[in-house]
Amino acid sequence: MKLGEFLLDSSTIQRRVAELAKEIGAYYGKELPTIIGLLDGGLFFVVDLVRQLGSDVRVICWRLRSYVGTSSSGRVCGLEVCQDDLRGQRVLLVDDILDTGRTLESASRRAWELGATEVELCVLVRKASSSGLSCQPRWIGFEIPDVFVVGYGMDYCGRYRTLPSLWALSPAEERIQAAERTTIQSPRCR
Ligand code: IMP
Ligand code: MG
16 A cells, blocks of 8 residues: 555544534434435445434435546536435535535535525535635534545545545555556546
């Protein structure tokens, strides 16, 4: 493995997830929202978060893709198959990272189209460059620099997801990716 700088250890992440769950619980009170976990990157975060929100919370997942290697393809794929009936529901979208904001913007738009009455956002990490975007989560676990990160569900081409901590990918790995880039396919939208 060629990991780079160590960013967050697993107990710091777990502590923060517990704080977020408390804040989210306090915001919604008895009227818990429908949580939509955005996969694949948000997999571990949404699981850890919802288990602390009690048994009344509704949980569904949408699988969206936009990244190719370490950069955004500029397109968000997978929304066309998200057909859940959200009429009359307060929705909380949970994702791993806010980067360009395209994923959360498109997922929010879809949730409104499906009838949600409120759409809030929660991310584990927000990259520095995304702090000026108009689409901003009500809940943010951590602020991180503009680096490509892996671990705790976040991957590079499917790898490193299972690391319990968060790491920046090393420059050596970045160089390998650049060489590999020609062989990595863009996500295909139907
Ligand atoms: P956005 O649409 O550009 O905001 O990117 C959001 C999606 O891209 C997230 O849901 C992640 O799955 C993925 N992503 C963005 N940055 C990283 C990263 O540094 N590591 C792993 N995945 C990332
Ligand atoms: Mg994602």
